[in-house]
Amino acid sequence: MTTAAPVSTGRPQPYLRLAELLMGSRIALALSLVAERGIADMLGDTEKTAEELSAQADIPAPALRRLLRSLSYVGVFQEDTDGRFINTDVSRYLRSDVNPSLREMSLILNDDAVLRGWQHLEQVLMTGNPAFAAANGQTFFQHIAADKKRSENMARFMKGIYGPEGPAIAAGFPFGRFGRLIDVGGGAGHILAEILRAHPKLHGSVFDLPKTAEVARRFVDEQGLSDRCEVFAGDFFEAVTPGYDAYFIKSTLHDWDDEKSVHILRNCRNAMPAHGRILITEIVLEPGKPIGHPHRFIDMEMMVTLGGKERTAEEFGALLHQASLRLEQVHHIEGSFFSVVEGSKV
Numbered sequence: 001m002t003t004a005a006p007v008s009t010g011r012p013q014p015y016l017r018l019a020e021l022l023m024g025s026r027i028a029l030a031l032s033l034v035a036e037r038g039i040a041d042m043l044g045d046t047e048k049t050a051e052e053l054s055a056q057a058d059i060p061a062p063a064l065r066r067l068l069r070s071l072s073y074v075g076v077f078q079e080d081t082d083g084r085f086i087n088t089d090v091s092r093y094l095r096s097d098v099n100p101s102l103r104e105m106s107l108i109l110n111d112d113a114v115l116r117g118w119q120h121l122e123q124v125l126m127t128g129n130p131a132f133a134a135a136n137g138q139t140f141f142q143h144i145a146a147d148k149k150r151s152e153n154m155a156r157f158m159k160g161i162y163g164p165e166g167p168a169i170a171a172g173f174p175f176g177r178f179g180r181l182i183d184v185g186g187g188a189g190h191i192l193a194e195i196l197r198a199h200p201k202l203h204g205s206v207f208d209l210p211k212t213a214e215v216a217r218r219f220v221d222e223q224g225l226s227d228r229c230e231v232f233a234g235d236f237f238e239a240v241t242p243g244y245d246a247y248f249i250k251s252t253l254h255d256w257d258d259e260k261s262v263h264i265l266r267n268c269r270n271a272m273p274a275h276g277r278i279l280i281t282e283i284v285l286e287p288g289k290p291i292g293h294p295h296r297f298i299d300m301e302m303m304v305t306l307g308g309k310e311r312t313a314e315e316f317g318a319l320l321h322q323a324s325l326r327l328e329q330v331h332h333i334e335g336s337f338f339s340v341v342e343g344s345k346v
């Protein structure tokens with residue numbers, strides 16, 4: 001395939017990079033439309049013109065060509081001199097048949113309701129209060145939980161963004177110490193599935209909101225893990241399923257402010273037997289230690305959308321203390337940005 005290269009303007013890379021960043025919200029909206037219409041899936045491993053894609057994408061060909069051409073200039077697709085587009089190493093992650101896929105990341109982060117919150121960034125920075133609920137009349141998770149498709153997209157978003165961490169987490173902590181583990185706010189159960197595969201004697205459960213629990217039930221079934229994995233629907237602000245040796249809670253406390261995080265931890269504590277352990281699995285901030293991309297902006301998302309944040313080991317220790325739990329150890333997961341903060345009952 002002969003490729004049409006963008007004409008060089010002679011302008012320096014940093015100038016172009018900044019111009020691209022300044023267009024970032026437009027690029028993200030264009031990507032989310034492309035994701036929503038499934039255009040990367042339509043292209044698959046083939047090459048197609050805008051005319052060939054137009055009917056299925058439901059976008060008039062001339063407009064679609066301008067859209068795909070613009071995205072080609074920022075490296076998402078590639079166009080040849082005959083006007084045929086192909087997926088690149090970047091756009092392949094918008095396909096739904098790849099693992100990991102970031103298709104749903106673009107749909108959730110560019111959801112109108114989420115972007116409405118971001119319009120109040122200055123207010124968030126000045127007050128420390130998240131903007132989603134004020135802008136939309138309900139919290140982010142109420143918005144997600146109200147709709148089956150959104151719940152599915154959220155679970156797939158989590159699988160896309162955190163799925164690559166799964167094998168390192170499953171191998172990097174001695175989960176085999178436990179007989180029964182529950183993944184609180186476990187989403188579709190993709191991380192638990194990795195842990196169960198790596199520890200064949202372990203019995204696991206997923207606990208999440210009802211519509212997400214439905215997604216998890218299907219996923220656990222597809223993975224052939226139903227014989228040693230149950231799924232519970234519930235609200236962790238009310239109660240968590242009792243009687244597990246380990247309460248694993250990953251990338252979930254960072255969604256919440258300190259007060260709500262302590263509330264969740266207390267409910268885990270109430271559910272734990274005396275020997276039980278809490279395994280908070282998060283990016284644990286350390287001064288001078290990078291947390292990796294895209295996690296830095298996920299921290300901003302926590303601030304703007306949810307009121308949560310990434311925390312240091314000391315901050316996790318303080319949360320555990322307030323929930324009448326004791327910090328036992330922080331285990332860094334080799335080959336991952338995550339750590340497991342292990343706590344026990346006081």
Ligand SMILES: C[S@@+](CC[C@H](N)C(=O)[O-])C[C@H]1O[C@@H](n2cnc3c(N)ncnc32)[C@H](O)[C@@H]1O
Pocket residue numbers: 141158159162184185186187188191207208209212234235236237249250251252255
């Ligand atoms: C950021 S996601 C993390 C998902 C998963 N642990 C992972 O690491 O991929 C947070 C999860 O908390 C769940 N959640 C939010 N509010 C909840 C509630 N009140 N009760 C139970 N689960 C809740 C969401 O549905 C979502 O699956």
